[in-house]
Amino acid sequence: xxxxxxxxxxxxxxxxxxxxxxxxxxxxxxxxxxxxxxxxxxxxxxxxxxxxxxxxxxxxxxxxxxxxxxxxxxxxxxxxxxxxxxxxxxxxxxxxxxxxxxxxxxxxxxxx
Amino acid sequence: xxxxxxxxxxxxxxxxxxxxxxxxxxxxxxxxxxxxxxxxxxxxxxxxxxxxxxxxxxxxxxxxxxxxxxxxxxxxxxxxxxxxxxxxxxxxxxxxxxxxxxxxxxxxxxxxxx
Numbered sequence: 001x002x003x004x005x006x007x008x009x010x011x012x013x014x015x016x017x018x019x020x021x022x023x024x025x026x027x028x029x030x031x032x033x034x035x036x037x038x039x040x041x042x043x044x045x046x047x048x049x050x051x052x053x054x055x056x057x058x059x060x061x062x063x064x065x066x067x068x069x070x071x072x073x074x075x076x077x078x079x080x081x082x083x084x085x086x087x088x089x090x091x092x093x094x095x096x097x098x099x100x101x102x103x104x105x106x107x108x109x110x111x112x
Numbered sequence: 113x114x115x116x117x118x119x120x121x122x123x124x125x126x127x128x129x130x131x132x133x134x135x136x137x138x139x140x141x142x143x144x145x146x147x148x149x150x151x152x153x154x155x156x157x158x159x160x161x162x163x164x165x166x167x168x169x170x171x172x173x174x175x176x177x178x179x180x181x182x183x184x185x186x187x188x189x190x191x192x193x194x195x196x197x198x199x200x201x202x203x204x205x206x207x208x209x210x211x212x213x214x215x216x217x218x219x220x221x222x223x224x225x226x
Contacts (some may be wrong), residue, residue: 001125024120030211030212031211031212033215035213035217040149040200040220040222041219041220042116042118042202042217042219043202043204043217043219044217045214045215045216045217048212048214050212051135051175066168079135088155090155092212092213094168095207095210095211095212096143096162096206096209096210096213097145097204097206097207097208097213097214097215097217098141098143098145098160098162098167098168098206098208099157099168099170100145100147100157100204101147102147102154102155102156103153103154104154108144
């Protein structure tokens with residue numbers, strides 16, 4: 001079963017704008033990982049944020065984590081057409097990445 | 113460093129047949145986990161192997177099985193295929209130790225059951 005929901009399910013923006021995606025989950029976690037998937041291909045690892053971290057940056061990506069609200073957000077700044085993809089959050093409850101629980105994903109479309 | 117390699121990329125099988133999928137993890141990684149992705153159910157965990165032992169298992173019928181070899185390569189087998197087994201099967205590779213471990217995925221095997 002899936003851990004939670006991602007919001008919105010679909011997002012369409014213009015190139016250069018920022019995109020924000022949210023992820024909610026249900027249980028205590030060790031960390032949360034964000035992935036990108038292009039057209040039903042493999043998942044590309046974007047970033048891991050630990051349960052004791054509140055914010056993390058990687059290039060144009062900014063991830064926040066609020067364990068009290070059991071939610072995370074992924075911000076992509078200055079989006080590009082190449083950012084068009086599905087984005088998934090995955091929670092790691094047991095640690096060691098032995099079993100990730102995925103959200104339902106957000107389909108991001110960046111229009112040129 | 114080579115990434116996670118899954119073979120084959122595409123497969124078409126007939127109902128009732130069985131299929132074996134292969135996953136080669138990143139060099140040095142000892143954990144391989146398998147996921148099924150379908151439009152209706154999303155990404156669901158199948159099982160995870162670490163040092164040739166199954167550590168975790170998801171909620172899938174016994175027709176789904178796997179194994180891991182001493183070189184950490186893993187295979188997943190599905191017997192008596194059903195139409196509903198059509199999906200993208202993804203494997204993930206990780207160190208498998210430590211609380212905060214990144215998991216890296218392969219390109220997947222697209223299985224179509226007809």
